[in-house]
Amino acid sequence: MIELDNIAYSYGGGELLSEVSFKLAPGSFHFLTGPSGSGKTTFLKLCYGALTPTAGRVQLFGKDVREMDRDDHAMTRRQIGVVHQDCQFLDHLPVRENVALPLTVSGKDSLEQHSNLKELLTWVGLGHRASALPPELSGGERQRAALARAVIMSPDVVLADEPTGNVDWEMSQRLLQLLVELNKMGKTILIATHDMNLIRAAKHHVQARVLRISGRKLQLAGADL
Amino acid sequence: MSKGLQLSKLIMGDAQADRVVPPTGFTARLTLFAAGAMAFLTVFALALSLASGRLAARWGEELAQSSTLRISAPDEQMAAQTAAALTVLESTPGIASARALSVEEQRNLLAPWFGPDLPLDSLPIPQLIEIVETEEGYDGAGLRLRLQAEVPGAVLDDHNRWRRPLERAAGRLRLLGWVSIGLIGAATAAMITLAANAALAANAQVISVLRLIGAQDSYIARAFVRRFTLRALSGAAIGTALGALAVFLLPSAQDSGGFLTGLGFQGIGWALLALIPPLAGVVAYLATGAAARRTLGELT
Structure with a gap:
């Protein structure tokens, strides 16, 4: 699925990650933690091919990212749902169309998919906000909309970068619940977060592994939760 | 995707895909104005070229078969x-x-x-x-x-002495008209390229989001290319219509008026005007396509 083999990544003359190996097993649930600037976002970007390692090899669904052209990358992105901390929406389109964007760009914008879209928006609790523009949403609503967009193509993997970074505790629990539900549907989840409370709260709902980036290396942070 | 399918998508459009790129007022107005102004100028360059051609032909035909004998x-x-x-x-x-x-x-x-x-x-x-x-x-x-x-006392004048320079001048004038049309086309391409580059740069965030969710570069490029092609097409249609009206309102051809009053379109010449908007569309399609490919290639 996603495999990092002894990779390193350098940025601005300094090495951010070194000798990192990691294999994301199908159906697994992982947390990735570490201090700010430790390379969590970089690690996630390496996991969906937005960055190419300076050493080592990254394989996405069996393909080496160095051998992938732009179209290959685009097709891979449809198999990996990504939730960014800043969400990244098209502000001129309403929530409904933003969430449906992956369908639009892949030519799967059918009536049936529109029906799924309605269900999906209801599932993330945004059924009543479908016509709102992204700047009109609260932080929690934006994160839920981003999550809906990330899963609308029914990807095998969902990567989330600090999905609870800008929301209150109650909303972070709601988002966690949605991600756990996705995992129970068979999706593979990897969440980068510095919020240890979120990780602790997750142990009541899912069997997750916690990884930690420290000193440019990736470590297993502790026993399985 | 085959070229035919790409072209059909470009012409037929995709309402949803069209909405992906936000409307940009400045570049839209610039493209519309540039295409309109250039089409207007093209109408006059074409009129000049066709009129010069007719003049050269008339001088050639009417005077080539006649001579004058002068007896002093x-x-x-x-x-x-x-x-x-x-x-x-x-x-x-x-x-x-x-x-x-x-x-x-x-x-x-x-x-x-x-x-x-x-x-x-x-x-x-x-x-x-x-x-x-x-x-x-x-x-x-x-x-x-x-x-x-x-x-x-007879002097034979077969008109060659002054007919040839006149024919040559008319030929040069016609060539000048065609060169002007070529330059107008190149200037249109340059202006549309600049406008497309500005639009692509202004929408770097949109492109980033589209790539994040799995949009192929061809899809992103098509959204821009279609928009600029349609703008150029409509701008050129307006410019051509205004240019044609201006030429139509010129004084009609009269012998006493000479060349200037003959600066209009005759017969099939009017039909040539219909080619200007599609050609402007083709120029915009090629210019925006090249700009989009270059910009998307540079964006990581």
Whole structure:
């Protein structure tokens, strides 16, 4: 699925990650933690091919990212749902169309998919906000909309970068619940977060592994939760 | 995706895909204005080129088959020399007809320069003989030798001396018109490229989001290319219509008006105007496509 083999990544003359190996097993649930600037976002970007390692090899669904052209990358992105901390929406389109964007760009914008879209928006609790523009949403609503967009193509993997970074505790629990539900549907989840409370709260709902980036290396942070 | 499918998607459009790129007022107005202004200028360049072509053809056709014989002789010898010249001309192969101009006709020829009250009787005006050639034409050198021997006061003017520079000038003018059209096309492409680059740069965030969710570069490029092509097409249609109206309102062709009053479209020339908007669309399609490919290639 996603495999990092002894990779390193350098940025601005300094090495951010070194000798990192990691294999994301199908159906697994992982947390990735570490201090700010430790390379969590970089690690996630390496996991969906937005960055190419300076050493080592990254394989996405069996393909080496160095051998992938732009179209290959685009097709891979449809198999990996990504939730960014800043969400990244098209502000001129309403929530409904933003969430449906992956369908639009892949030519799967059918009536049936529109029906799924309605269900999906209801599932993330945004059924009543479908016509709102992204700047009109609260932080929690934006994160839920981003999550809906990330899963609308029914990807095998969902990567989330600090999905609870800008929301209150109650909303972070709601988002966690949605991600756990996705995992129970068979999706593979990897969440980068510095919020240890979120990780602790997750142990009541899912069997997750916690990884930690420290000193440019990736470590297993502790026993399985 | 095949070229045919790409073209059909470009023409038919995709309402949802069109909405992905936000409307950008500045580049939209710039493209519309540039395409309109350039199409307007193209109409005039085309009119100039076609009119020059017609002029060159007319000079070539109307004057190529005619010559003039001018007889300068004392009054008492004028009639005899004219008769001798006509005899020579009538017996020359390649000459269809030869006719001495009447006093009235010569007065009419001189009237534009000297006025209608010219006293021809008191002036030593040479006698003019109009010669019409057959399609094969005559041997000019041979005829001059015969005239030199039999009509010493006759000078043969086959119009080549002034017709050729005029034809050359008209040809150059026509070439200038086509070069202008080419330059207008290149300037249109340059302006649309600049506008497309500005739009692509302004929408870097949109492109980033589209890539994040799995949009292929061809999809992103198509959204921009279609928008700019349609803008150029509509701008050029407006510019062409205004240009055609302006040309239509020019004074109609008259002999007394010369070249300027003939600066319009005739017959099939009007149909050529219909090609301007699609050509502007093609220019915009190619220019925006190249700009989009370059920009998307540079964006990581």
